[in-house]
Amino acid sequence: MALAPHAVHRLYEYRKSISTKPFGARGKKLIRCPLCLLGEQFCTCSLRKQLTTQASFLLIMYNDEVLKPTNSGRLIADLIPDTHAFLWSRTDPAPELLALLSSDHYQPFLVFPAQYADQGQTVLSQVPMATLAKGKRPLLIMLDGSWREAIKMFRKSPYLQGLPILSFDPDTLATYALRKGSHDFQLGTAEVASLALAAMGEEANGKALTAWFDLFVESSLLGRNRRCREDILPISDFTNAFEVAYTAATP
Template identity: 40%
Template sequence: MGLIYRGRGAGVVRCEQCQLPLDACICRYRPTLVSACSFWILTHRKEFFKPTNSARLIGACLPDVRFFRWERTQPDADLLALLADPGFRPALVFPREMAVLNPAEQQAGAARPGKCAFLLLDGTWQQALKMYRKSPYLHGLPVVSLDPDAPSRYGLRRSRSDSQLCTAEVAVELLRSEGETRQARQLNNYFRVFCYSYIEGRNHRTPETLPEMEELLRFRAEVPD
């Protein structure tokens, strides 16, 4: 049986794509982006249907994004196959100081040819830490650690620290690190629009036009779907 979200806001009529209330739908602003990177998102089961989940923004905007549901006792076979695929060069996005590092595997992974693939753990910090600790197949992967210049702008949930970015913000930083600054800017714009529109919709207000919305519309006119 599939999971059903029964939390706060479960009865709201939402857009099937962006999952925001219909009056706050942001689909008209969604940018179609190109990237040389793949994003693999391993999601905690409690995150899949939360309307505040930001990982879906990555899948909506970028071309090669794959989602996997984390299970403690049964790793996703498709994800394991991708991790072993010589056509990809996977790296786990996780704090280096908390990772189990195998120098031999780290060095081999860093030198491995193939398409850059970032593996993100999608959930609260406590959930992500549990996912990592209970998943030996993640241990020893090359690790990418982020040191953001600015605090998180998420605001839809409480966080233990302003330095803890949500999943969409992590993707923005990774795109910047790969030199894909235009893609990073537009994904960040879409993320900002999502956060603002979510709050306005939750408070039964019609969102006003933000500068980020106008920039996204200009981008969409230049780069149509």
């Protein structure tokens, strides 16, 4: 049975409803699934499964980011049941967003590079699960947009100031980027979320999200007809890799 639409799906529909013109994504002539935004032939919605996790995620998305078929933030919501998504606003943040930040049920951590931390701001490399207040679970905040947009959100959001920052050292990022084949060590939102899950002791869940991201990337490239060489792995290899990673993460 297919899973119900999640927070990013709902935000996508809302953002479309207030648009004055269609979003002109690359490959706009491709017939896409309305949920995963992949080409219908390569839709992954039937494969989506939810992980068992103590993590919650808050995606703060820059304006058009939620409309982009290449956005990887939606992959977090695909697998993590307690995921929330809002459009970014400097002056008029959603009341529901502010309520999450002050909720007795969550301990927020802003996932962002330590080099941008204000003086005196707490910077962590691991989520201190053992010392969280009773009844609280980590709320991992992801600023979802281009790198320039993420910095703008960080600097111009008073409601984020003073939150503890979860940051990863350069060696961790470099190793991950090398394995992933990323450029300039600027990882996608879902890739950083995988590291955040590992930082709270959920390495298997992090690997499952990484495998889901790999499947998403390959399916996206297939939709653009950019996977035609004989040396490219078949899509079934990525599907199977996700199933294996998900099984390993399932209690």
